[in-house]
Amino acid sequence: MRRSNRGVRVVSSKGRPCTRWVQILSLFLTLAGNSLPCFAGPPQDSKAVQLTPDQLQHGKQTFEANCSTCHGLDGAGAMGPNIQGIPFRLGVDRVANVIKNGMAGGMPAFSGQLGADEIQQVVGYLLTLSRKDEGQVTGDAAAGKLVYESSHCASCHTISGEGGDIGPELTTVGQSRGPNYLRNTILYPGTDLPQTRIFLETGGQLQFLFVRVLTKDGRTVEGTRVAEDSFHIVLEDAKGNFHSFRKDQVRELDKEPGKSTMPSMKGKLSDTQLNDLVAYLAGLKGTP
Amino acid sequence: MRKVRSICLAALGLLWTPVSLSQNVPYERILHSQNEPQSWLTYSGSYFSQQYSLLKQINRQNVASLKIAWMYQPSRPVANLESSPIVADGVMYITEPPSTVTALDAHSGLKIWSYTPALPEHVVSIGLYATSRGVAILDDMVYIGTADAHLIALDVKTGAVRWNVHVADNIMGYAMTGPPLALKDKIVVGIAGSEAAVRGFLDAYDPKTGRRLWRLWTTPRVGDPGAETWGNGAAQSAGATTWNNGSYDADLNLIYWGTGNPAPDFNDDDRPGDNLYTCSLLAVDADTGKLKWYFQFSPHEDHDWDSDEPPVLFNATIDGKSRRLVGFANRNGFYYVLDRATGKFVTGVPFVKETWAKGLDANGRPIPAPNQEPTLGAGTLVYPSITGGVDWTSPSYSPQTGLFYVSAHETGAYFIKGTGKIEPGPPKGIVGGGGIRALAGEQSYGAIRALEATTGKLKWQFKLLGPAWVPILSTAGGLVFSGSDEGNFFALDAETGKPLWDIQMGHAARSNPISYAVDGKQYIFVTAGNAYIAFTLP
Numbered sequence: 001m002r003r004s005n006r007g008v009r010v011v012s013s014k015g016r017p018c019t020r021w022v023q024i025l026s027l028f029l030t031l032a033g034n035s036l037p038c039f040a041g042p043p044q045d046s047k048a049v050q051l052t053p054d055q056l057q058h059g060k061q062t063f064e065a066n067c068s069t070c071h072g073l074d075g076a077g078a079m080g081p082n083i084q085g086i087p088f089r090l091g092v093d094r095v096a097n098v099i100k101n102g103m104a105g106g107m108p109a110f111s112g113q114l115g116a117d118e119i120q121q122v123v124g125y126l127l128t129l130s131r132k133d134e135g136q137v138t139g140d141a142a143a144g145k146l147v148y149e150s151s152h153c154a155s156c157h158t159i160s161g162e163g164g165d166i167g168p169e170l171t172t173v174g175q176s177r178g179p180n181y182l183r184n185t186i187l188y189p190g191t192d193l194p195q196t197r198i199f200l201e202t203g204g205q206l207q208f209l210f211v212r213v214l215t216k217d218g219r220t221v222e223g224t225r226v227a228e229d230s231f232h233i234v235l236e237d238a239k240g241n242f243h244s245f246r247k248d249q250v251r252e253l254d255k256e257p258g259k260s261t262m263p264s265m266k267g268k269l270s271d272t273q274l275n276d277l278v279a280y281l282a283g284l285k286g287t288p
Numbered sequence: 289m290r291k292v293r294s295i296c297l298a299a300l301g302l303l304w305t306p307v308s309l310s311q312n313v314p315y316e317r318i319l320h321s322q323n324e325p326q327s328w329l330t331y332s333g334s335y336f337s338q339q340y341s342l343l344k345q346i347n348r349q350n351v352a353s354l355k356i357a358w359m360y361q362p363s364r365p366v367a368n369l370e371s372s373p374i375v376a377d378g379v380m381y382i383t384e385p386p387s388t389v390t391a392l393d394a395h396s397g398l399k400i401w402s403y404t405p406a407l408p409e410h411v412v413s414i415g416l417y418a419t420s421r422g423v424a425i426l427d428d429m430v431y432i433g434t435a436d437a438h439l440i441a442l443d444v445k446t447g448a449v450r451w452n453v454h455v456a457d458n459i460m461g462y463a464m465t466g467p468p469l470a471l472k473d474k475i476v477v478g479i480a481g482s483e484a485a486v487r488g489f490l491d492a493y494d495p496k497t498g499r500r501l502w503r504l505w506t507t508p509r510v511g512d513p514g515a516e517t518w519g520n521g522a523a524q525s526a527g528a529t530t531w532n533n534g535s536y537d538a539d540l541n542l543i544y545w546g547t548g549n550p551a552p553d554f555n556d557d558d559r560p561g562d563n564l565y566t567c568s569l570l571a572v573d574a575d576t577g578k579l580k581w582y583f584q585f586s587p588h589e590d591h592d593w594d595s596d597e598p599p600v601l602f603n604a605t606i607d608g609k610s611r612r613l614v615g616f617a618n619r620n621g622f623y624y625v626l627d628r629a630t631g632k633f634v635t636g637v638p639f640v641k642e643t644w645a646k647g648l649d650a651n652g653r654p655i656p657a658p659n660q661e662p663t664l665g666a667g668t669l670v671y672p673s674i675t676g677g678v679d680w681t682s683p684s685y686s687p688q689t690g691l692f693y694v695s696a697h698e699t700g701a702y703f704i705k706g707t708g709k710i711e712p713g714p715p716k717g718i719v720g721g722g723g724i725r726a727l728a729g730e731q732s733y734g735a736i737r738a739l740e741a742t743t744g745k746l747k748w749q750f751k752l753l754g755p756a757w758v759p760i761l762s763t764a765g766g767l768v769f770s771g772s773d774e775g776n777f778f779a780l781d782a783e784t785g786k787p788l789w790d791i792q793m794g795h796a797a798r799s800n801p802i803s804y805a806v807d808g809k810q811y812i813f814v815t816a817g818n819a820y821i822a823f824t825l826p
Contacts, residue, residue: 064706065716068723069415069483069553069592069674073667073704077726102367108417112410113717229774230752231790248787 051124059121066110067122075129080107084129085176092123099123127175135180137279139272144280147273151265159284166224166240167262174284182278186269189260210259211235213245214252221245224261311444313376313425315472319538325764326805328375331422331467332682333802335536336601339684340762341803345810347765350825351779351789357811357824358397362388368417369815372467372759372800374425380804380813381444382820383420386411387434389442395806397822403447411435414461415483415718416531421799426470426495433464433477439493441475451498455479461486461715466532466596469543471574474501476543478530482594484715485551488528490543490570492577502577506530506547506565519560524710526551526719528566532596532680537612540629542580543572544601544614548594552708554662555590555721562587567595569616571631581631586620587653590662591644591703592674592720593619600685600692601628604742615741617683617694619676620644623744624652637744639737640677640696644670662722667704673732674701674724675755682759682800684768685741689782692741693768697755699732701725736760736770738785748785752776761801761812769812771797777814793821 051059064073070080077083087095099119102109110119148154154163157170173182185192209225211233221243223235233253235243238261247253269277313329321327321334325342332339346354362384371383380394387407391400411418418435425431429441429450436458441450455477456462461484469476474492482488488506493499506528508514515522527550534545550559550566565579567586572579585595600615614628621642625634633652645654660670675697683694701724708721726732734752739745758771762782771777777797778790795817802813812823 062717064723065718065720069718069720072701072725073706073723074725107367108413112412113414228753229792230772230776231778231787232792 051121055121056124056128058118059123059125062114062118063122063125066113075126083126087123087127088172088175092127095123095126096120134178135183137179137282139275139277139279141276141279141283143273144276144278147269147277148280151269151277156262164240166236166238170281170284172284172286174282175286177281179278179282182281183274186274186277187264187266189262189264190258210256210261212252212254212256213243213250214254215245216249216251218251222261225255311377311379312428313444314427315470317376318426318470319472325803326375327377328373328802328804329425330374330469331372331424331533332535332598332800335538336685337533337535337598337682338600338602338687338762339682339760339800339802340686340764342764343803343805343810344763344765345805346763346767346803346812346825348767348781348788351765351767353826354779354789354791354812354823355826357822359822360392360397360399360820361818362390365818368419368798369818370417370419370421370465370798371815371820372422373802373813373820374423374430375802375804375813376425378806381423381425381430383422383432385417385419387418387420387432387436389423389430389432389447391444391447392820394804394811394822397820401445401447403442403449405432405434405438405440405452407434407436408458411463412458412461412484412715413463414481414715415720416463416465416480418463419465420467421465421532422467424468424470424475426475429495431468431470431475431495433466433468435463435465437462437464437479439464439468439475439477439491439498441495441498453493453498453500455491456486456489459714460484464531466530469534469536470495471536471543474574476534476545476574478532478534478545478596480529480531480548482527482529482531482548482551483553483718483720485526485710485719486529487526488530488547490530490534490545490572490577492574504570504572504577504579506570507550508564514564517561517564520558524558525563526710527563528568529594530596531594533598535599535601535614536574537601537628540612541574542628543570543574544599544628545570545572546595546597546599546616548596549589549592551710552719552721553590553592554703554705554723555708556588556661558709560588563589567593567620569595569599569614569626569631571628583624583626583631583633583652585616585618585622585624585654589620591620591670593672593676594680595619596680597678598682600683602685602687602741604690606634606742613742615683615685615692617678617692617696617739619672619679620654621672621677622648622654623692623694623739625742625744626652635743638677639694639739639744639746640698641671641700642677643700662703662705664705667702667725669700670703671700672697673699673726673755674703675699675757679757681757681798684760684762686762686768686782688764688766689738689762690741691738691747691762691782692744693760693762693770693782694737694739695752695756695758695760695770696735696737696749697732698735699755700727734772736768736780736785738768738782750780750785750787756796758797759800761803763803769801769814771801771814771816775816777801777816793817793819795819 156166223237227234366385374381380392388404390402437456461481492501507525528547550563567589568584623639624636636648644660706722734755735749738747756773760770768780793816799815
């Protein structure tokens with residue numbers, strides 16, 4: 001995401017947004033994992049952890065013993081935040097550093113309990129945690145890149161610095177999402193929206209959620225939630241504009257879990273095109 | 289003239305005793321804290337732990353204009369700020385994580401003195417944050433339990449160390465996070481470390497010298513009463529830590545203190561039985577440290593549902609009889625009312641969705657629902673989640689409304705059983721014996737719930753986006769103050785739950801909101817992130 005590189009624009013919407021335009025420009029909103037607006041780019045070192053199966057197993061045990069009470073056994077969050085895929089977003093060095101030194105907001109320092117090797121093993125295990133639905137790549141990645149371009153995916157998604165910021169960045173999506181997951185999301189975008197818990201103090205991670213607001217003066221504003229607290233909600237519409245509301249000052253606020261602004265590509269791509277697109281995305285594992 | 293002024297101030301809820309320059313807070317002042325609502329002399333405002341302020345200058349009519357009066361921030365960033373202050377004679381005593389004590393001018397927020405103990409280079413903090421929820425004050429000293437399990441007495445005027453005693457071995461996982469409770473001639477402290485499989489206890493120390501007066505172990509050993517509730521004869525019984533603050537009834541001379549989970553949390557293979565006195569409320573004779581009665585909320589607990597919330601003491605009439613009661617919104621999802629003289633169960637009802645018990649029997653013991661234990665593999669979906677109906681964050685009771693306010697968590701989790709054995713020697717990590725997978729964000733929410741204190745019946749609720757770990761304050765101004773985990777701090781109408789004022793603070797409050805007054809002006813105080821914030825009217 002490049003949201004951090006530009007000013008926040010809070011605008012009032014004039015008239016209804018064009019639904020069709022929303023659909024066209026919102027391709028692949030849900031394709032990747034979380035969108036964390038505050039991180040400037042993908043890490044360069046997420047493949048730096050090379051572990052033997054024994055070391056990985058030890059990393060799993062260390063994670064379960066020390067981390068799972070707060071982050072859940074699957075890393076999807078509990079008393080602490082969802083950390084699935086976190087090494088892909090922060091980089092393994094930074095994750096190792098956080099484990100070692102802790103961070104404000106609740107993460108304790110483990111420098112006294114875990115050695116550097118053990119921390120590396122935990123990071124290595126974390127790299128495996130967010131991997132979803134392996135499956136087989138059957139298509140042609142080069143052809144899939146053309147499908148990606150012709151389907152205007154880049155209007156909403158960024159790869160290696162190029163593209164839009166409505167949907168999640170896909171630069172490293174192949175590391176955290178397998179072919180089966182990618183295929184399913186392209187066909188049924190709302191079925192597995194990134195599920196994260198609300199922890200403002202650790203980065204304000206929220207689910208991708210489609211929200212429709214009816215204002216007191218009769219305007220309808222639709223978009224993806226980018227921030228929310230118990231009294232306010234901020235949406236990003238299909239044009240990338242932010243809209244901030246006080247909840248007690250709107251007429252209706254409808255959340256639609258399971259719905260994505262990304263349209264399904266079911267019936268719009270041939271099987272070959274779909275396989276090629278999956279192959280392209282599955283091969284995205286970071287900037288060469 | 290002076291009398292007239294006093295009457296006017298009394299009407300405002302601002303009557304106070306003359307400011308003492310000696311900074312002396314004898315026991316009688318704490319015992320009769322209702323006589324000086326401008327002060328906040330214990331963790332929860334009084335020995336009854338009601339989190340209730342008699343001040344009413346800030347009220348339903350004017351709270352909408354509440355503004356920040358001052359902010360204080362430590363010289364370096366802190367994590368896990370859960371510090372609730374003591375206010376006496378215009379001075380506020382706070383803690384800065386992990387174990388610093390600072391005195392502030394409660395009128396301006398300016399620092400008067402600060403003391404930081406020399407902690408070991410590596411402080412063991414397993415299953416907890418190395419933080420301090422606050423100090424206690426008695427006579428001319430303030431007391432702090434440190435992250436490395438020392439109890440330190442400081443001069444109230446200067447912060448100079450009067451004495452420093454070693455309470456327990458930090459290397460074994462013992463730590464202190466809860467505030468001490470100052471009684472007439474004792475400083476009572478609890479201990480943390482259940483996830484390191486330590487054995488819990490409650491201690492009392494001489495306020496003048498630091499000499500230990502008694503220790504009550506909260507799990508038995510072989511041959512002790514209750515040993516039969518541990519399958520192995522209690523040879524290794526662990527947990528039941530006492531990591532928050534307790535309450536006190538001077539008439540009964542009983543201390544009320546909650547205990548935490550057994551260890552390992554989720555794997556119960558080595559501890560068949562009820563596992564006394566884990567997940568219980570203990571009533572302890574203040575003079576002897578002997579257990580007068582206990583009430584176990586969750587026998588044989590295996591969902592990490594500690595019972596360390598401060599117990600709330602209140603008096604009420606039930607069926608025409610005046611009763612001395614204790615209310616407890618438990619992490620297991622039930623709200624309990626007990627007779628605090630006898631420990632006898634009065635009533636208990638769920639205050640959140642719960643699936644683990646079919647109800648409570650006539651004695652308040654849960655009737656287990658089938659198939660709600662942690663299991664191998666994908667685990668078992670249980671409500672509430674590991675975070676419970678509410679965790680340690682203080683509820684509030686208003687004698688004005690007769691309502692018990694709690695920040696309820698509506699969420700479940702998959703509880704997964706893993707391997708977990710208690711090993712001799714220093715702990716290598718969390719002795720959890722499993723873990724959980726939480727439900728996703730949109731399937732969880734929080735709410736401030738107002739329960740009829742004597743019955744647990746829901747009077748109103750104010751929904752929050754997510755489950756909140758924010759304590760509650762109620763006031764004679766007809767207000768309830770609390771917050772959301774998304775950083776909102778707000779005031780609700782105590783009778784109806786209607787929101788009257790809110791501010792986004794940029795971080796969730798983790799300390800008790802409290803109220804005090806200086807120079808006739810009422811303040812509402814809370815922390816958020818690195819900030820200690822006092823609010824007042826313009």
